[in-house]
Amino acid sequence: MKKIKIYHQCGFRYNWNIDIYKEKNIGDGFILSPRDMEKNFLKKMKDEDISKSFFDSQFYALGVMTTQYLSYGFLDNIYDLSDYVKERTAIAKKNIDYQNSINLEYLTIPTIDFSLLSDDNLFESLYKDLFDGIYDGNESNKLDLLNEIIIKPFVEYIKNLNTKKKVLLTVIFDEEISKNNDRFSEFITLITRYDIVDGIYLIPKCKRSYKRISNIQFMIKIMELIKLLKNLNMEVIIGNCDIESLLYIVAGADAVSLGIYENVRYYDGRKFLDETGFKRPPNPRMFSYKLLQWIDYAYLFPISENYDMEEIFDYNEYYELTKIDSYKWNFHRQEPYKHYMISFCKILNNMPEKFDEKFEYVKGLLNEAQAMNKSFVENGIILDDNSGGAHIPYWMTILNQFKKIMGVNEHV
Amino acid sequence: MEKDEIIKTFVSGQKEVALVKNEKYGVCIRKTKKENTSTSRIVREIEIQNKFNCEYYPKIYFSDINPDKLLIYEEYIQGKDLSCIFKSDNYYKNNEGECINLLKHLLLGLNYIWNESIVHRDLKPQNIIIKDDKKPVILDLGIAKILDGNDSTTLWFTAGYAPIEQFSGKTGQIDKRTDFFSIGVIIYEMFFGERLFRNNDEVINKEPKFDLDGFSVSEEFRSILNKMLGKRIFERYRKVDDILADINAIQKGESDEKNKNISSMWI
Numbered sequence: 046m047k048k049i050k051i052y053h054q055c056g057f058r059y060n061w062n063i064d065i066y067k068e069k070n071i072g073d074g075f076i077l078s079p080r081d082m083e084k085n086f087l088k089k090m091k092d093e094d095i096s097k098s099f100f101d102s103q104f105y106a107l108g109v110m111t112t113q114y115l116s117y118g119f120l121d122n123i124y125d126l127s128d129y130v131k132e133r134t135a136i137a138k139k140n141i142d143y144q145n146s147i148n149l150e151y152l153t154i155p156t157i158d159f160s161l162l163s164d165d166n167l168f169e170s171l172y173k174d175l176f177d178g179i180y181d182g183n184e185s186n187k188l189d190l191l192n193e194i195i196i197k198p199f200v201e202y203i204k205n206l207n208t209k210k211k212v213l214l215t216v217i218f219d220e221e222i223s224k225n226n227d228r229f230s231e232f233i234t235l236i237t238r239y240d241i242v243d244g245i246y247l248i249p250k251c252k253r254s255y256k257r258i259s260n261i262q263f264m265i266k267i268m269e270l271i272k273l274l275k276n277l278n279m280e281v282i283i284g285n286c287d288i289e290s291l292l293y294i295v296a297g298a299d300a301v302s303l304g305i306y307e308n309v310r311y312y313d314g315r316k317f318l319d320e321t322g323f324k325r326p327p328n329p330r331m332f333s334y335k336l337l338q339w340i341d342y343a344y345l346f347p348i349s350e351n352y353d354m355e356e357i358f359d360y361n362e363y364y365e366l367t368k369i370d371s372y373k374w375n376f377h378r379q380e381p382y383k384h385y386m387i388s389f390c391k392i393l394n395n396m397p398e399k400f401d402e403k404f405e406y407v408k409g410l411l412n413e414a415q416a417m418n419k420s421f422v423e424n425g426i427i428l429d430d431n432s433g434g435a436h437i438p439y440w441m442t443i444l445n446q447f448k449k450i451m452g453v454n455e456h457v
Numbered sequence: 458m459e460k461d462e463i464i465k466t467f468v469s470g471q472k473e474v475a476l477v478k479n480e481k482y483g484v485c486i487r488k489t490k491k492e493n494t495s496t497s498r499i500v501r502e503i504e505i506q507n508k509f510n511c512e513y514y515p516k517i518y519f520s521d522i523n524p525d526k527l528l529i530y531e532e533y534i535q536g537k538d539l540s541c542i543f544k545s546d547n548y549y550k551n552n553e554g555e556c557i558n559l560l561k562h563l564l565l566g567l568n569y570i571w572n573e574s575i576v577h578r579d580l581k582p583q584n585i586i587i588k589d590d591k592k593p594v595i596l597d598l599g600i601a602k603i604l605d606g607n608d609s610t611t612l613w614f615t616a617g618y619a620p621i622e623q624f625s626g627k628t629g630q631i632d633k634r635t636d637f638f639s640i641g642v643i644i645y646e647m648f649f650g651e652r653l654f655r656n657n658d659e660v661i662n663k664e665p666k667f668d669l670d671g672f673s674v675s676e677e678f679r680s681i682l683n684k685m686l687g688k689r690i691f692e693r694y695r696k697v698d699d700i701l702a703d704i705n706a707i708q709k710g711e712s713d714e715k716n717k718n719i720s721s722m723w724i
Contacts, residue, residue: 233691277695
């Protein structure tokens with residue numbers, strides 16, 4: 046059975062990821078990133094662990110982000126996008142030299158999130174300078190800019206390195222691309238263009254009403270993309286993902302990511318902007334392998350009154366630790382997150398290899414979640430929208446429709 | 458130039474082309490300027506050809522190009538172009554082995570330009586001469602596009618051989634996969650002995666058929682052609698090495714089969 050690779054997406058409290066990797070052998074490596082990891086920390090990591098990891102440079106809000114925590118020095122004296130454009134060749138060199146020097150598994154080409162940069166005047170002038178053309182704000186123009194200012198300088202520098210290291214290209218797949226077939230074609234044409242790129246580090250970006258992604262069109266399209274990339278013998282690693290990674294794996298993804306807090310399990314570029322102000326943390330949650338959902342801890346009591354908890358929650362040692370009467374549920378406690386990592390990895394590690402078997406496996410999980418949600422309602426447990434199973438019918442539909450695209454008709 | 462003995466003249470849109478006997482270069486191709494001809498295409502062609510000193514492109518012996526003057530002496534390739542072979546003794550017809558060999562050599566030859574981020578953009582039977590040793594020589598790099606430069610957004614193509622991204626003006630999307638498509642069309646036509654697409658509409662709407670009466674096509678060969686003929690650029694092979702790997706797998710399979718047959722004769 047081909048093992049799905051699982052990368053720890055390192056963000057705030059990344060030491061919990063490292064603990065669980067070392068102590069419980071959970072995960073295969075790390076997605077290292079500057080926003081929350083001190084540069085010096087990387088020096089302290091074992092070579093062996095670094096060699097199974099790759100680097101997300103987090104250039105997402107390039108030109109508008111607060112640079113003090115993001116750059117590792119790559120973007121010193123870069124105050125806006127035009128500064129970057131002037132220095133792009135040197136920055137690509139500095140960035141790739143750094144990645145090369147710490148001997149990572151892959152060299153990773155970063156990307157930019159245009160939705161965070163709303164300066165159309167700047168884009169217009171850049172477009173005129175770079176292409177002698179007129180910028181009209183569409184996705185094609187953005188792809189042209191992405192190619193010219195980010196991808197090309199990195200590709201050219203890596204080509205000249207003559208390295209044997211595999212190369213990943215970071216790309217954000219958003220709803221705009223998923224809705225428009227022409228944009229989708231242009232997007233995939235660009236990201237498959239360069240021979241030196243061995244794989245795609247794919248960041249799904251999709252609005253949610255509640256905690257789980259339930260945009261059917263978006264999910265089917267991203268699964269199609271994964272399938273197309275696999276047909277072209279490219280590796281596909283999905284970043285910033287959560288339980289929906291089950292669907293990405295059915296489509297053929299080679300690797301998915303595992304994160305502690307929600308802001309690494311879901312991509313929201315606004316975190317790279319200078320946001321101030323207090324945000325109330327949401328209620329702590331516990332991951333249920335049976336419901337394929339994170340459940341507000343307040344529900345643990347009624348659930349325990351009606352069900353054998355082992356049926357709903359994976360009984361690993363971290364779950365045990367939350368059971369003591371004096372346990373204080375809050376965001377600073379590591380047990381629920383470590384419980385999740387062990388529990389979810391168990392599901393991923395049992396994933397079969399062949400498409401039909403993967404489909405059946407995930408279909409089985411969704412059916413069980415559906416039945417359990419129904420049983421909760423029958424027992425008078427009405428989960429809140431963020432803990433409930435509203436996403437399950439959407440995911441079943443996504444799975445069915447994707448299978449249709451694959452040429453096989455069978456309903457969940 | 459005065460001393461050249463003209464053996465034959467050719468029809469050419471952009472240049473006066475003649476097969477000549479030159480005192481210094483022997484029998485060779487001479488290209489000179491037609492009135493009102495822009496030399497920019499020709500300059501590009503010469504620049505590219507000069508870059509590669511290999512068997513897949515004619516050698517340039519001499520060139521003198523400026524806005525008022527054009528004089529080129531180029532290697533004369535003895536052989537027939539594919540369009541002539543197509544019309545006469547098409548030994549590629551229903552001959553998978555020969556077609557695969559031709560495909561392999563075209564890929565190896567074009568890989569010289571692809572490695573330099575150049576795309577040919579006008580591959581068609583007339584631009585490929587087959588030498589006596591059956592190896593192809595690739596001509597007419599005049600509209601080749603240097604992908605990293607701003608040299609060309611010209612809408613120039615040969616209908617039936619150019620893929621959608623080329624004739625629909627999506628010049629930014631053009632890359633070596635554009636050439637993969639044209640090669641796929643050429644190989645298909647040589648194998649089946651008939652045109653695949655006669656115009657752009659057919660390129661958009663017509664699917665290649667492989668189960669034609671009297672033709673025997675292996676699954677592997679069919680799969681290679683299908684992956685070269687993808688309508689959308691990203692449906693085609695991504696790397697030339699991937700095509701060569703599939704070709705090698707077929708050729709290895711054939712030689713294994715041959716060896717098996719030989720050894721079975723001794724059992």
